[in-house]
Amino acid sequence: MKTLDSIDKTSMRDMTAKFPSMLRLDVFPESIRYEAEKVKLKGVGGICITGMGGSGIAGEICKALMADVSEIPIVSNREYSLPRHVTKEWVVIAVSYSGETEETLSAFDVARHRGCRTFALTTGGRLAVKADVKKTTTLPAGLQPRAALPVIFSGLLPLLELLIGTERSDLISIADALERLQPDWNGASLMPEELAAELQNKIPWFIGWKHLVPVAYRAKCQFNENSKIFASSSEIPEIYHNEIEGTLSCRNHPVSPVFLRSREEDEKTRNGFESAAAIFEENGCHPEHLNFRFDSRIEEALGFTMYLDRVSVMLAEILGVDPLSVERIAQLKRRLRD
Numbered sequence: 001m002k003t004l005d006s007i008d009k010t011s012m013r014d015m016t017a018k019f020p021s022m023l024r025l026d027v028f029p030e031s032i033r034y035e036a037e038k039v040k041l042k043g044v045g046g047i048c049i050t051g052m053g054g055s056g057i058a059g060e061i062c063k064a065l066m067a068d069v070s071e072i073p074i075v076s077n078r079e080y081s082l083p084r085h086v087t088k089e090w091v092v093i094a095v096s097y098s099g100e101t102e103e104t105l106s107a108f109d110v111a112r113h114r115g116c117r118t119f120a121l122t123t124g125g126r127l128a129v130k131a132d133v134k135k136t137t138t139l140p141a142g143l144q145p146r147a148a149l150p151v152i153f154s155g156l157l158p159l160l161e162l163l164i165g166t167e168r169s170d171l172i173s174i175a176d177a178l179e180r181l182q183p184d185w186n187g188a189s190l191m192p193e194e195l196a197a198e199l200q201n202k203i204p205w206f207i208g209w210k211h212l213v214p215v216a217y218r219a220k221c222q223f224n225e226n227s228k229i230f231a232s233s234s235e236i237p238e239i240y241h242n243e244i245e246g247t248l249s250c251r252n253h254p255v256s257p258v259f260l261r262s263r264e265e266d267e268k269t270r271n272g273f274e275s276a277a278a279i280f281e282e283n284g285c286h287p288e289h290l291n292f293r294f295d296s297r298i299e300e301a302l303g304f305t306m307y308l309d310r311v312s313v314m315l316a317e318i319l320g321v322d323p324l325s326v327e328r329i330a331q332l333k334r335r336l337r338d
């Protein structure tokens with residue numbers, strides 16, 4: 001199995017800096033490819049990816065990346081059970097870095113009970129015991145689950161691409177491109193340390209469109225878990241119908257909107273972002289527009305993720321909190337288990 005020897009697992013800063021190296025690990029074993037091909041031949045009614053927190057986000061991002069490509073439904077599940085429409089014609093992929101997450105284990109049992117074909121991605125734990133070894137991708141251990149996103153992604157994306165019957169993405173070239181992004185961040189309007197300083201004592205509000213919607217959500221979670229602050233995320237164009245009204249109270253709350261701008265925006269979307277920004281400004285709320293030059297949709301989703309992961313760790317350093325520890329998550333998990 002490929003390892004993570006060069007990564008300092010006691011440093012979240014190092015883990016976020018090694019994002020491209022982790023993606024390059026490309027954990028998609030031949031055995032899984034073989035099993036997935038067999039499953040595909042029998043027909044796939046839909047794909048449900050089930051996982052929580054840092055393990056769930058790879059599924060959210062993959063689902064969004066495939067929305068325009070897949071002819072079969074792909075859903076992401078963050079529950080103890082599965083939606084009723086997930087029947088035995090479906091494939092269920094359980095992702096849990098620890099292999100010990102209650103909700104994921106329970107959803108996996110439901111999938112088995114319904115006769116769904118199942119795959120698992122995990123470092124071990126009870127999930128590895130429950131799952132079929134031939135359909136389990138063993139992830140390298142020792143990371144924080146949320147820092148393992150690129151490794152999980154490198155195992156999940158090719159599995160999905162195979163199941164939906166689309167061409168396999170070249171993750172090594174994408175990892176190379178992400179490597180080149182650092183340290184000057186490809187002409188970004190703000191360096192990570194500048195954005196971190198700007199977000200100090202603020203409630204960051206990440207706003208994305210299409211495949212950048214789960215990236216905005218990922219950023220929210222990283223600021224919760226790494227920087228230990230409240231944060232929010234929303235999506236374009238939905239904000240035009242609700243949150244836009246909330247900007248009336250911008251002057252009373254330290255909200256700091258961050259717009260994730262995509263290279264794929266059409267005129268209508270560009271116009272929407274700009275019009276929303278104008279209303280935000282009129283209400284005393286200055287949005288940051290993050291722009292990067294990326295070559296592909298996947299590169300864009302992962303590049304933004306890598307950049308915002310870095311900002312969350314820098315903010316943790318400014319605030320003097322430990323980005324590694326997740327004491328309250330562990331505490332809650334203990335309470336749910338006992």
Ligand code: PA5
Nearest residue numbers: 053054055096097098101145146
């Ligand atoms: O990032 C984290 O530590 C959490 O969000 C975990 O990912 C979450 O609690 C689920 O655990 P696991 O990823 O081990 O299934």
